[in-house]
Amino acid sequence: xxxxxxxxxxxxxxxxxxxxxxxxxxxxxxxxxxxxxxxxxxxxxxxxxxxxxxxxxxxxxxxxxxxxxxxxxxxxxxxxxxxxxxxxxxxxxxxxxxxxxxxxxxxxxxxxxxxxxxxxxxxxxxxxxxxxxxxxxxxxxxxxxxxxxxxxxxxxxxxxxxxxxxxxxxxxxxxxxxxxxxxxxxxxxxxxxxxxxxxxxxxxxxxxxxxxxxxxxxxxxxxxxxxxxxxxxxxxxxxxxxxxxxxxxxxxxxxxxxxxxxxxxxxxxxxxxxxxxxxxxxxxxxxxxxxxxxxxxxxxxxxxxxxxxxxxxxxxxxxxxxxxxxxxxxxxxxxxxxxxxxxxxxxxxxxxxxxxxxxxxxxxxxxxxxxxxxxxxxxxxxxxxxxxxxxxxxxxxxxxxxxxxxxxxxxxxxxxxxxxxxxxxxxxxxxxxxxxxxxxxxxxxxxxxxxxxxxxxxxxxxx
Numbered sequence: 001x002x003x004x005x006x007x008x009x010x011x012x013x014x015x016x017x018x019x020x021x022x023x024x025x026x027x028x029x030x031x032x033x034x035x036x037x038x039x040x041x042x043x044x045x046x047x048x049x050x051x052x053x054x055x056x057x058x059x060x061x062x063x064x065x066x067x068x069x070x071x072x073x074x075x076x077x078x079x080x081x082x083x084x085x086x087x088x089x090x091x092x093x094x095x096x097x098x099x100x101x102x103x104x105x106x107x108x109x110x111x112x113x114x115x116x117x118x119x120x121x122x123x124x125x126x127x128x129x130x131x132x133x134x135x136x137x138x139x140x141x142x143x144x145x146x147x148x149x150x151x152x153x154x155x156x157x158x159x160x161x162x163x164x165x166x167x168x169x170x171x172x173x174x175x176x177x178x179x180x181x182x183x184x185x186x187x188x189x190x191x192x193x194x195x196x197x198x199x200x201x202x203x204x205x206x207x208x209x210x211x212x213x214x215x216x217x218x219x220x221x222x223x224x225x226x227x228x229x230x231x232x233x234x235x236x237x238x239x240x241x242x243x244x245x246x247x248x249x250x251x252x253x254x255x256x257x258x259x260x261x262x263x264x265x266x267x268x269x270x271x272x273x274x275x276x277x278x279x280x281x282x283x284x285x286x287x288x289x290x291x292x293x294x295x296x297x298x299x300x301x302x303x304x305x306x307x308x309x310x311x312x313x314x315x316x317x318x319x320x321x322x323x324x325x326x327x328x329x330x331x332x333x334x335x336x337x338x339x340x341x342x343x344x345x346x347x348x349x350x351x352x353x354x355x356x357x358x359x360x361x362x363x364x365x366x367x368x369x370x371x372x373x374x375x376x377x378x379x380x381x382x383x384x385x386x387x388x389x390x391x392x393x394x395x396x397x398x399x400x401x402x403x404x405x406x407x408x409x410x411x412x413x414x415x416x417x418x419x420x421x422x423x424x425x426x427x428x429x430x431x432x433x434x435x436x437x438x439x440x441x442x443x444x445x446x447x448x449x450x451x452x453x454x455x456x457x458x459x460x461x462x463x
Contacts, residue, residue: 019182023170042152053087074098088142100122105132207231266282313352316341318349333369335364335373340375356388386450388448389445394446
């Protein structure tokens with residue numbers, strides 16, 4: 001399955017963005033945490049060095065006074081021990097007694113904790129960043145002890161640069177992670193959607209693949225629930241097929257016998273009134289058989305039964321066959337029936353022929369004698385469009401939905417025969433093909449469009 005970056009406004013796009021952003025935030029938070037830990041450790045080490053030096057100097061002062069402290073400072077500032085050490089000893093009056101700092105910094109109190117500032121050491125041409133601690137000694141002398149932290153700062157800068165590089169590397173890795181996560185999730189969702197599509201196209205035996213044992217997995221639980229539902233649907237549709245087939249057989253048989261009995265009675269009587277009555281009964285029996293047949297066709301089409309009989313069909317030839325079949329009847333009623341156009345699509349030939357025949361029959365029933373009925377077929381992109389146009393009275397826009405319902409009759413007086421199932425069957429056939437029926441104004445007359453998708457996913461049976 002090919003993967004494309006999702007549109008951000010879609011649910012998949014939002015999931016992709018969420019995973020990508022969370023991975024970036026996690027990476028940035030981890031890098032900042034590491035940087036903070038390293039910086040704290042470097043500062044702690046510097047503070048420890050300064051505290052130890054201060055404690056050693058104060059211990060020397062307690063043992064031998066100022067003289068001993070001056071000697072100890074001189075020893076501590078002698079290379080190589082003096083590389084990063086900072087010491088200043090001032091007298092109680094502020095005179096410099098020892099150390100490698102010229103003057104006490106004015107911003108540093110006598111007694112102060114760890115402070116970081118920029119100072120010049122004696123013999124250096126540039127200021128240096130250093131951490132210092134100030135202490136007042138017994139007798140009033142001032143001791144400033146510190147450590148140059150330029151190296152620590154350089155290490156921090158290198159760490160910052162390395163982390164920026166790591167964050168730059170984390171961006172494509174986060175993108176890759178988001179793509180993989182999105183592909184895994186959308187792949188499982190797509191398998192469920194594909195199963196639903198195939199079931200909608202009539203393959204009721206399809207089931208959602210269940211990965212693993214499904215324990216504790218939301219997708220596994222969803223797949224199992226959908227499969228149970230599909231099993232129930234398959235059982236119900238199978239029962240519907242059995243019931244409809246049995247119903248068709250059980251009802252058609254007595255109606256056929258009734259019609260045969262009526263015909264036999266008509267042959268055995270010469271009474272005109274009786275013959276007229278029997279003729280009316282025979283017509284009603286014929287109507288009942290037609291209504292039964294049409295109602296069963298509608299039910300089966302709405303249940304999706306018949307998708308396995310789709311074949312690639314020349315719709316232009318089909319409408320010509322309908323025109324040839326109904327041409328003589330149209331001429332008898334004073335109509336002109338023509339067919340033109342070309343299109344191809346996989347369809348249920350018999351049901352679609354019946355739907356077109358119903359549309360032509362309606363045009364003959366409700367149209368004005370001398371009118372023109374036109375059948376046409378047209379290919380429009382991924383759709384095949386069949387049209388039946390007439391010059392009759394048409395159907396008002398606010399009553400078209402009513403006309404498409406089962407037993408919908410727009411003739412309240414029932415002057416014209418029919419059961420109101422013709423357009424209902426056309427609607428069911430259109431839905432069977434995942435298409436639609438559209439009623440429009442032919443100015444004058446009615447224009448009926450059957451829109452059928454050209455890319456029908458149902459597997460066609462061999463022609």
